[in-house]
Amino acid sequence: MTDVIIAGIGQTEVGEHWDISLRDLAYAAIREAIRDSGRLRPQALYVGNMLAPNLSNQAHLGVLLADHCGLTGIEAVTVEAAGASGGAALRQGYIAVKSGMVDAVLVVGVEKFTDQVGAGVDSALATTTDSDFEAIQGITAAGQAALIAKRYIYENKVPANGFAGFALTAHANGAGNPNAMFRKAIKPEAYAKADMVSDPLNMFDIAPVADGAAALILTRADLLPHDYHHPLVKIAGSASSVDTLALHDRHDPLGFVAARVAVEQALQKAGITLEQVDFFEYHDAFSIYAALALETAGFAARGEGWKLAADGSIAPKGRIPCATMGGLKARGFPGGAAGVYQAVEAATQLRGGAGRCQVAGAKTGMIESLGGPASTAVVHILRTD
Template structure:
């Protein structure tokens, strides 16, 4: 009798471009390079499907159909390819769709690529374009941007718990510290708590170190139902859970905007599917495009009690590097076996959560 095994999804290769202004590369070239580098890392020549996570290409680069465009540029013309859009969570959405393609039995091996190119436009245009991920009727169309929306959440948090905005300093300090050890990060500059406190406010209670900058990036992972070949002597990394949830896009429509219900729903479901608890997790790649979202995430998932960014695929790459001991200066000192990554679109309205485990 044939021995049927429960399907699994492994990350067998990964690659990333440095996050910076990619003036020399077009968006298709950025995607193609990350994909080919990831395929070379995995030691493969073909995939069954390509999943691209992108938010803004059609709006700011006048280029839709990134799936087919990037497939051709990567030498994979004819391969099934689609683009997934979920605002800032687009990379996480692409990762989940690649995972589901393998778990369903439709594909054996796929490539997932998170891709965004924004630096060729001025900041005002990009800010307005990103605002299309808000509830346009009641937010973006009325002049709101993600700076003002997140500033509103921050102010609501400060008012509710009667705390100083200075207490958010460690999010920026920690992010800059980690970036200094990551050669692919955009900014390599340590900041202090004093730097944060003295930084200018860019919108209401939001300081410049509370928000992520505009940049270009492309990262890719190869997913397969087959455990990786032992050509690189790395530990196996398996995705043991992939979940998604939503919340009202318009903040005003939520019962309690500070509850982050979608974050909690997706995150706790992922832990349940993987059969683990918070205490089992060795590291957490959270979506910290804004300090307030990072805060609400930690509280919603239970890491902290009240009160206290192509990014989704970059998270998967970084988690893979941590679990295979390839993170270089950013490698966690303790032995790591389980990683949690969460990608968020909008002001926590589309949430994708994955659990990665070293086998």
């Protein structure tokens, strides 16, 4: 079978880009990815975006971005799966190249949060829940995570500050990533003192929503430019699964079944075991989601995911390094771009170009993009030889 190669990567710094529009953010990442690929020209564009119709009154992003980037004439669509939009767009690009239908694909994740503030952003995020039966009750994305965390703490007797390790690791790693929103390590005391946002989640349990764009060029190995100079990073496995949309419709709200299924299938397709994964980029929009990601992937037993953060297992030199370039928590959470950032960062690690964030000897990375409380889960396995 043909290998699908991540030939080019590009990204903007994640942050509050008041002065840069949605289209210009996307263009910056796209330009960098195309240049990085050796100027491959894509025939298809998949845009991962979560909320532009809501936050920016802008739909039809496929054509907007193709047009703005001088790519009119190609095929272009938006892929939306809430917070998993980036991972879902990557998977569509992978399928297109893997199937032989398209030679070179451009995947871009882009999100522009800062044109709205406060309650408007919370309203937009709440549209990713079941509008009739969840959002109507005034639930927020953070509130939903808090409901899960409260139950998790109750069932597993997690001590106070038990989730602190997720934020501490993320911020320590983000310090080495020039594109991260937060590049400063935090102390345990800062976590312990942080303001409560949705009990039991404090400010440091919640990834900051922000603006950003990340882009990838995918192609087949035989179509790479003859002077291509990066180590080859291939997509070895790709899988996606959905659960119920509403959290309350699950027999086991702590089960994150879609995440478990997607990891199992991606590993199977890659033909590897979990032990061969050198680092894991999880979707730490909320620290509880990181804990459940570790459990459902199989790195920890049920109810014990938080311990891997507390005991250093997820640190860069730990058993399974996570959020190696800051994760959603410190790099920032640019909505539908997050899953594409994960791929850019994993490819950077596998090329050996992660600088201070480098995971020594990394050959295999796993990235997991979640929409809602693992209502959608998309997992990719990236490898280099």
